[in-house]
Amino acid sequence: PADIAVGATVSQALSALAAALPPGAEVLVPEEEFTSNLFPWAVSARLRTVPLERLADAVTPRTRVVAFSLVQSADGRPAPTADILTAARDHDALTVTDATQACGWLPVQATRFDILTCAAYKWLMAPRGATYTYLSPRARRHMRPIAANWYAGSDPGGSYYGPPLRLASDARAFDLSPAWFSQVGAAVTLELLGRIGVPAVHDHDTALAARFCAGLDLAPTGGAIATAPADAAALRRLAEAGVRTAVRAGRIRASFHLYTTEDDVDRAVAALTGHDPT
Template sequence: MELEQAQKLWQPEPGWLNTASYGLPPEPVWTAVQDALADWRVGRTSWEGWGEATERSRAAFAGLVGVPVADVAVGSTVSQLLAPVAAALPAGATVVVPEVEFTSNLFPWLVQQERGVRVRTVPLAGLADAIEAGTDLVAFSLVQSADGAIAPYAEIVAAARAHGALVVVDATQACGWLPFDAGLADVVAVGAYKWLMAPRGSALAYLAPSLRERLRPDAAGWYAGKDPHFSYYGLPLRLADDARRFDISPAWFSWVGTAPALELLAEIGVPAIRDHDVALANRFLAGLGRPPGESAIVTVEVPGAREKLERAGVRAAVRAGRVRASFHLYTTVDDVDLALEALTS
């Protein structure tokens, strides 16, 4: 599907520049969720159809990030999906993380400090150089939530491999607009409610087969079973042989919306979305006299930004006087120009 054709599936109010907080659902997502809610309200259907959306989502995500579907686990949040990785670190392990890292990819490592796990923070630009002998794991966001900085993924992976360190990536702010190969890392976790435009409550993770051998599925339930529908009752323990053993029981309506969102992204193609998003981000930067960048998330400092944007009806994140604007496939030139007019008036 051409991007211009796909854009007709959204009807956002003008001025939404905040996908880095949450994405907007296209019509197929909205309709699927409303239909499921209507069926639930009156008991019109059984739940199995809602559950099938989870498997559609798993397959679509695997295709988007270039990994086998058997290596994808489903959950509800990034931190929950990272928890078994953190718990499997050896006592006294060393973890290296950027200084300004979203805490979903920081707190799971910090809570292991009582076992002697040491977390060392360094500037993102120096992350690869900070990986050294004795580093057990490096964790970072592929795109930083705070300012849209894109991590040097291949460089960090190469440094980690040279020293035998695991690589854990939070791709929540990247997946859906930035093409990347999840298989380079050991773990790539994604919350689906931002650039994947799904309802909040669904998350996915690539878990490399070699890593899974070290992990214990402490949250295992019926959905982690080899055949979930024959895992309702009783002994013995019979978990899936692949990444599904780390699944948690899906929040049905979140996944009902996640599946069509991911399938639409796959149909449009992430490279085309990246080109659109970054072009709009650079139009915004140029309008403020800033040099172009490569990210769909940008931050700029403008005096009185919050009040100016609110008066114009523009919704963007403003923190400590800095505007964080984010641009996705439903963003238009008119949205960008509305924000520029507000900030430069």
């Protein structure tokens, strides 16, 4: 599609806008944001951070870009997206969202944002090295193709050698030459997810997360990610039970997807509570 660019990483995708911002431009970002959507702005702009829940209220006429994740990496919290979009629109700020922790289990409408980018190795289950980015025509007017290459040419096969610069007139001008093996793997997983349907994946994943929370007497998150207190004993029991989790921001982060079963959830709960599920 004319508004989609292919790349390798989120930070690379966002740098084409970050590098083109005027000196002193303010970019507003949640203070707990994953750094792929924070460091590019810190290099090229005047970064201002606030807690996620205050992001919409913090947008001012000086704000050029509001950048945030749809779902937070550390704990799975969803962003107050509608409020952020309204505040950004009221102040004519560009909206940039990292959907890496959302696309694949959460229904997402990319055209609500000026830029939406997603690394496919998480919930899209692809190999590392595949990233897809929606670039609205409005966003592209503010961007520079700083990684211009033959694959971004108006005719890639005719862009191997020599001047002049002849980039595509749409979002493909921001393409990177693909990591071919990553894209081969991504083609399979994207076809699978499309066949199953994101709504069905959403129902499966969130039901498992709710089962996990209920087993630990935690408030349900409504999402596909849940966290629990982390201590050495709990982490040891999880490892012994063959349960793989991550520790983020000092808590155990558990994520639930197509390959997760109710038995997996019960095994994780038993390991964390120290109770034998049998």
